[in-house]
Amino acid sequence: MxxxxxxxxxxxxxxxxxxxxxxxxxxxxxxxxxxxxxxxxxxxxxxxxxxxxxxxxxxxxxxxxxxxxxxxxxxxxxxxxxxxxxxxxxxxxxxxxxxxxxxxxxxxxxxxxxxxxxxxxxxxxxxxxxxxxxxxxxxxxxxxxxxxxxxxxxxxxxxxxxxxxxxxxxxxxxxxxxxxxxxxxxxxxxxxxFSEHAVQFYEFKDNNMTIVSPGVAQGELVGGNLTMLCSTLGTPYEFDAMNKIIFIEDVSEHGYQIDRMFAQLHLAGKFNQCKGVIFGKFSNIDARKPFYPNRGYSIRELIYHYFADLGKPVVLGLPFGHVDSKITFPIGVNIELDTDKKSIVFLESSIS
Incomplete structure (x- = not known):
């Protein structure tokens, strides 16, 4: 990466x-x-x-x-x-x-x-x-x-x-x-x-998000950079996906590399355990290099392959991670993901 x-x-x-x-x-x-x-x-x-x-x-x-x-x-x-x-x-x-x-x-x-x-x-x-x-x-x-x-x-x-x-x-x-x-x-x-500006509930709507799999789910946020999530599998620092909503992003990875990491998380049971998945923006989402022209899978195709039939809400294209304008995700707070409303609602404050 x-x-x-x-x-x-x-x-x-x-x-x-x-x-x-x-x-x-x-x-x-x-x-x-x-x-x-x-x-x-x-x-x-x-x-x-x-x-x-x-x-x-x-x-x-x-x-x-x-x-x-x-x-x-x-x-x-x-x-x-x-x-x-x-x-x-x-x-x-x-x-x-x-x-x-x-x-x-x-x-x-x-x-x-x-x-x-x-x-x-x-x-x-x-x-x-x-x-x-x-x-x-x-x-x-x-x-x-x-x-x-x-x-x-x-x-x-x-x-x-x-x-x-x-x-x-x-x-x-x-x-x-x-x-x-x-x-x-x-x-x-x-x-x-910031305590002066903190809100108890926060709703973020994005009409540009892509719905990969429809649904509504509530769960605790967990996730981050895809490469790092995979790097901690099998260690005491492996993330827990059970009943969680996972957010995932990465940058400068080719489709075959993303494919391998998706397969790794799938085999680890993370996608079956979770309640939903939120993907960030991938700058090279439709690229098929470095394999022979048009022979590689694009990241978009891989997301649909692994998640379109997951039977739980999955969205693509939210602004977090390696983008200039980004939303901050508090890992550990409960949120609601609603594909009909194209919204994420933080159901609690992240500060005490």
Missing amino acids: DRRKFITASSAWLAASSLMANDKSGSRFDPQTNSMSAHTKDIVKPKGIYPGGTIAITAPASPTSMYEIRNGLKFFNGMGCKIELGTSIKNQKNDNRYLSGTDQQRADEFMGFIVRPEIEAIIAARGGFGTIRMLDLLDYNIIAANPKIILGFSDITALLNAIRIKSSLVTYHGPVAAMSFDSFTKTNLQQLL
Whole structure:
């Protein structure tokens, strides 16, 4: 996946770690599902961002620059936020190739921000590669005890779902700091994350969405980047699709690659278990390369192959993920997907 187009641990984190039990995962083996499941079943919601609140921007995946995150800085400054930048961003002499730091450095920086009570949100600077490498270095019990808004997408999908699974915390699939932050994106973020502007219920209608399979369903949101969802299958961070509504997006993947990942999720039972599926926009949705001319399947054809007869609501073309104007999806909240109304309704607030 070409997501380019788009450190020392704090003493507080080290002290907090030493006080916790040895089991950092917050999980247990479930003999009914033959997999790991979270100890806690109750949803944990973070508090919203308050006027004058402090946010942290960190790079859990690939390195970035101040210029690349300028739009994110402008937006959060404009909302009255104080901003702290991680060493993963400030260190411009990074020698970890496509990573912003070593696995331990990136994990320690993230946990250092988690335990600081004045920080209300942690924003990923960008995606890229490498988030999955630090998942087993995080303390999910400490994250659950210090709930904060955690925002990002693309490679950050791995982090968002791991925290949702292991800490029961609602996380946010939305813009990274290195995005354009147009008016639609900003308004949606304000309504979801900022206490002054937060709404209890939020309805999004899109008359341009394509109905792949009709229906109405209610369920908890889960999902993100297709490549990352597949990358965590068979690990303790595998997403749970049972009675959920899955949202899926990706970028710069050929049809045969999408086909393989759809088949993988199908064989893992994810599409049979879920209540509905929401697809984002695919820039190359009708392309049939790189196979012989017109011999490959397009992404659109593959979506219809796997989902047209699923018997539950499936829609295509919503604005999230690798697009400039995007809606933010809170992973863990209940929504209603209605193909007749071409709408998604958030049935609860995502903040406490």
